[in-house]
Amino acid sequence: MVQTADIKIKKTSVSRAGSIDFTKVTFGSVFSDHMYIADYLNGEWTDARIVPYGNLPMSPALAALHYGQAIFEGMKAYRAVDNEVYLSRPHDNFRRFNMSADRMCMPLLPEEVFIGGLFNLINLDRNWVPPSMVGYSLYIRPVMFSSDNIIGVRPSATYRFVILTCPVGSYYNKPLRVKIETDYSRAAHGGAGFVKAAGNYGAAMKPTKDAHDAGYDQIIWTDSAQHKYIEEAGTMNLMFVLRNKLITAPLDTKTILPGITRESILTIAGDNKIPAEERMITVDEIIDGAKKGELQEAFGTGTAATIARIKTIGYNGKDYELPPVESGKISKKIYQVLSDIRRRKMKDPYGWMVKV
Numbered sequence: 001m002v003q004t005a006d007i008k009i010k011k012t013s014v015s016r017a018g019s020i021d022f023t024k025v026t027f028g029s030v031f032s033d034h035m036y037i038a039d040y041l042n043g044e045w046t047d048a049r050i051v052p053y054g055n056l057p058m059s060p061a062l063a064a065l066h067y068g069q070a071i072f073e074g075m076k077a078y079r080a081v082d083n084e085v086y087l088s089r090p091h092d093n094f095r096r097f098n099m100s101a102d103r104m105c106m107p108l109l110p111e112e113v114f115i116g117g118l119f120n121l122i123n124l125d126r127n128w129v130p131p132s133m134v135g136y137s138l139y140i141r142p143v144m145f146s147s148d149n150i151i152g153v154r155p156s157a158t159y160r161f162v163i164l165t166c167p168v169g170s171y172y173n174k175p176l177r178v179k180i181e182t183d184y185s186r187a188a189h190g191g192a193g194f195v196k197a198a199g200n201y202g203a204a205m206k207p208t209k210d211a212h213d214a215g216y217d218q219i220i221w222t223d224s225a226q227h228k229y230i231e232e233a234g235t236m237n238l239m240f241v242l243r244n245k246l247i248t249a250p251l252d253t254k255t256i257l258p259g260i261t262r263e264s265i266l267t268i269a270g271d272n273k274i275p276a277e278e279r280m281i282t283v284d285e286i287i288d289g290a291k292k293g294e295l296q297e298a299f300g301t302g303t304a305a306t307i308a309r310i311k312t313i314g315y316n317g318k319d320y321e322l323p324p325v326e327s328g329k330i331s332k333k334i335y336q337v338l339s340d341i342r343r344r345k346m347k348d349p350y351g352w353m354v355k356v
């Protein structure tokens with residue numbers, strides 16, 4: 001079994017960090033010098049190592065490619081105003097990763113493999129964490145996939161866990177036009193909508209492309225049984241400010257992702273006297289609210305997206321314009337608190353930020 005001390009490290013001969021303009025990279029396209037790998041063989045996690053970032057060898061019979069046993073996480077490291085590096089809520093991502101592993105019949109990761117590897121990797125590549133500027137961070141992508149080379153349909157006996165990282169700015173750089181989807185579904189009861197399974201994203205590609213072709217940036221998914229209730233967007237959870245109250249879909253349907261940013265925002269709202277509710281939200285009340293001018297704000301929340309403001313909601317062929325995003329006081333206040341906690345401009349009352 002891997003202990004943190006067992007992680008072998010092979011460093012790259014020359015770091016590429018100095019040649020990168022962090023303000024110019026396209027999200028998720030430039031990767032840091034190193035990656036972390038561990039393999040699951042003979043019932044245990046073994047051979048944990050940090051190596052220069054590069055390609056992995058692959059057989060065309062790789063089980064993950066055929067049957068989709070693949071899960072991932074999205075997390076971020078921030079540079080604080082005092083130049084130190086902090087991870088945001090790493091243990092929450094670790095717990096959610098194992099919840100995804102369990103649902104996809106994959107082996108759980110021990111804390112020393114996930115957290116131990118993560119801290120070693122971020123420490124080694126700390127020069128890749130962008131300077132302390134609002135909206136900039138090092139995006140961290142842990143991924144696990146089945147690695148048996150066999151075409152029979154069964155849970156794989158072997159798995160590979162990899163963490164790769166990339167410096168990023170905003171995922172969305174403008175207010176969004178989103179379309180309420182009432183034909184396709186993302187998740188059904190009993191499905192895997194509450195975990196970060198790669199297949200959830202693959203199945204969303206076509207509906208999202210259709211929405212792009214129709215002039216929208218993203219989809220708002222609705223419940224698969226009736227298309228009556230709002231669930232989440234393709235890359236983030238959703239929140240609305242309706243008649244001065246912050247509302248978001250509940251987790252107990254098990255059809256949406258239990259977002260860590262979602263949870264942070266609800267906590268900040270609670271502590272800043274912003275009335276907030278997790279409850280079923282009907283499409284009708286959102287459209288009605290938009291028509292009457294009572295829908296004051298709508299935004300997506302996620303690790304990559306942070307807070308992505310929505311300016312237009314399309315439904316049944318009609319577009320509903322929301323008030324200018326600049327007037328959104330609640331999302332602005334919450335974004336500022338979240339960003340100040342992450343950059344340690346203000347005290348972190350929740351113990352979310354963990355120093356690397």
Ligand code: COI
Nearest residue numbers: 074075235302303304305
């Ligand atoms: C994240 O927000 O980290 C995600 O994993 C969403 C992603 C598909 C960009």
